[in-house]
Amino acid sequence: MDLYDIIFYLFALLTLVSAYFVVTNKNIVHSAFFLLFTLFGIAGLYVLLGADFLAVVQIMVYVGGILILLLFGVMITNKITNVSIKTGTIHIIPAAIVIGLFAGALASIMVKTQWQTESAKIPFTTSYALGKSLITEYVLIFEILGILLLIALIGAASIARREEKE
Amino acid sequence: MLQVGLEHFLFVSAILFSLGIYGIVTRKNAVMVLMGVELVLNAANINFVAFSKFGNFGINGQVIALFVIVLAAAEAAIALAIVLNVYKTFVNINVDEINKLRD
Numbered sequence: 001m002d003l004y005d006i007i008f009y010l011f012a013l014l015t016l017v018s019a020y021f022v023v024t025n026k027n028i029v030h031s032a033f034f035l036l037f038t039l040f041g042i043a044g045l046y047v048l049l050g051a052d053f054l055a056v057v058q059i060m061v062y063v064g065g066i067l068i069l070l071l072f073g074v075m076i077t078n079k080i081t082n083v084s085i086k087t088g089t090i091h092i093i094p095a096a097i098v099i100g101l102f103a104g105a106l107a108s109i110m111v112k113t114q115w116q117t118e119s120a121k122i123p124f125t126t127s128y129a130l131g132k133s134l135i136t137e138y139v140l141i142f143e144i145l146g147i148l149l150l151i152a153l154i155g156a157a158s159i160a161r162r163e164e165k166e
Numbered sequence: 167m168l169q170v171g172l173e174h175f176l177f178v179s180a181i182l183f184s185l186g187i188y189g190i191v192t193r194k195n196a197v198m199v200l201m202g203v204e205l206v207l208n209a210a211n212i213n214f215v216a217f218s219k220f221g222n223f224g225i226n227g228q229v230i231a232l233f234v235i236v237l238a239a240a241e242a243a244i245a246l247a248i249v250l251n252v253y254k255t256f257v258n259i260n261v262d263e264i265n266k267l268r269d
Binding site: 117 | 169170171172173174175176177178179180181182183184185186187188189191192193194195196197198200201202204205208211212215216218219220221222224225226228229231232233235236237238239240241242243244246247248249250251253258259262
């Protein structure tokens with residue numbers, strides 16, 4: 001048990017505990033802040049897996065973009081002044097039983113399977129290799145994703161302000 | 167067992183996936199359902215990166231994880247726009263009370 005393992009257990013604990021609070025906390029804003037810790041923990045796991053560029057992208061896109069977007073959604077769609085920011089839950093007990101069984105099955109499959117591991121040839125800094133494969137091997141997906149982001153931008157803007165046209 | 171290997175990352179990802187599904191099925195608020203979807207996508211991403219490190223796949227898993235992050239960003243933007251529209255129409259965004267497709 002060396003330093004790598006200790007750091008892994010710390011990040012895994014941070015991720016799972018705050019993910020648990022994300023899905024169980026009654027207050028939506030608290031859930032959003034716990035989601036922040038979950039995303040940081042996942043970025044730490046990426047670093048431990050040797051994906052440094054991906055960890056930075058995770059923090060920039062998720063924490064800087066998606067989480068802020070979700071918080072905007074929470075604040076616009078809740079009456080802040082009336083303190084109705086709490087949210088209810090439905091079907092807790094059947095959901096907990098079914099998801100618990102599912103999680104146990106999935107986790108035991110993941111742990112019991114004899115994975116054939118092999119030391120990969122991942123370079124020490126991944127941004128060079130990532131950029132190279134983005135513009136050679138995956139260039140079609142890269143371009144399609146660019147168009148998809150443009151469509152998503154236009155679509156989100158036009159959906160969100162459809163009412164003003166009428 | 168204490169030596170961290172592929173199984174540990176897969177275990178974390180399995181639990182994260184289950185928590186995300188639990189959030190999706192139990193939460194009423196549509197924004198909370200979106201947070202559950204983000205957890206599920208992140209669990210899948212951890213699997214991609216872990217197999218990219220421990221299998222002989224080179225950098226490919228990380229490229230796919232990058233694509234998943236881009237898709238998650240687009241999905242969050244579109245879903246938030248739909249949620250705002252639903253809020254304008256129904257005044258609340260509880261997914262169990264919204265059961266009409268027209269005004």
